[in-house]
Amino acid sequence: AQKITQTQPGMFVQEKEAVTLDCTYDTSDPSYGLFWYKQPSSGEMIFLIYQGSYDQQNATEGRYSLNFQKARKSANLVISASQLGDSAMYFCAMREGGGYQKVTFGTGTKLQVIP
Amino acid sequence: GAVVSQHPSRVICKSGTSVKIECRSLDFQATTMFWYRQFPKQSLMLMATSNEGSKATYEQGVEKDKFLINHASLTLSTLTVTSAHPEDSSFYICSASGHQGGSTEAFFGQGTRLTVV
Numbered sequence: 001a002q003k004i005t006q007t008q009p010g011m012f013v014q015e016k017e018a019v020t021l022d023c024t025y026d027t028s029d030p031s032y033g034l035f036w037y038k039q040p041s042s043g044e045m046i047f048l049i050y051q052g053s054y055d056q057q058n059a060t061e062g063r064y065s066l067n068f069q070k071a072r073k074s075a076n077l078v079i080s081a082s083q084l085g086d087s088a089m090y091f092c093a094m095r096e097g098g099g100y101q102k103v104t105f106g107t108g109t110k111l112q113v114i115p
Numbered sequence: 116g117a118v119v120s121q122h123p124s125r126v127i128c129k130s131g132t133s134v135k136i137e138c139r140s141l142d143f144q145a146t147t148m149f150w151y152r153q154f155p156k157q158s159l160m161l162m163a164t165s166n167e168g169s170k171a172t173y174e175q176g177v178e179k180d181k182f183l184i185n186h187a188s189l190t191l192s193t194l195t196v197t198s199a200h201p202e203d204s205s206f207y208i209c210s211a212s213g214h215q216g217g218s219t220e221a222f223f224g225q226g227t228r229l230t231v232v
Binding site for chain 2: 106
């Protein structure tokens with residue numbers, strides 16, 4: 001079974017609008033972390049936001065916020081006020097357990113911001 | 116955030132030769148380093164996990180004799196693709212984990228695009 005599922009292979013959003021990228025996960029470990037990364041065409045993985053399984057509040061980092069719905073096992077990324085530079089691949093990822101465990105990635109969503 | 120430096124960013128090599136890729140954590144001690152491989156338009160697939168001073172743990176289907184990983188210090192891990200073939204052409208990216216101010220975030224290098232001709 002897939003541990004991380006991203007059902008949107010591609011998304012379009014108008015510049016300055018908000019967009020939500022979906023992510024669901026599957027784990028039986030009570031302790032886990034959820035990540036979102038941005039990968040532009042250059043290939044580097046840029047960390048955007050992190051949500052721990054025990055965090056009570058939804059994580060926010062500037063224009064990025066993570067809509068964490070634990071019971072539904074979803075961790076959607078919301079990008080507000082989209083910019084042209086937001087066009088990239090976005091990967092949702094999960095680390096099960098604490099410490100230095102491996103991170104498992106979803107298949108990614110390609111976001112294109114339209115002027 | 117913490118900085119992970121990966122070198123080289125691009126390499127072209129002849130079939131049958133070996134290529135070494137370095138991954139350095141510049142401002143923290145990386146207890147664990149991970150090596151991923153990414154084919155075009157696909158996700159990152161974990162190849163192996165390495166802990167400083169011990170043998171790497173390889174994921175199922177990854178040939179440990181072909182992809183040699185050395186994690187000799189808390190700041191450096193290397194991936195050597197031995198006897199490279201065109202099907203090894205891919206994007207290789209490392210990530211490093213360690214405590215930075217209490218966080219156990221994983222930070223990624225810039226990636227290495229390997230082309231075997």
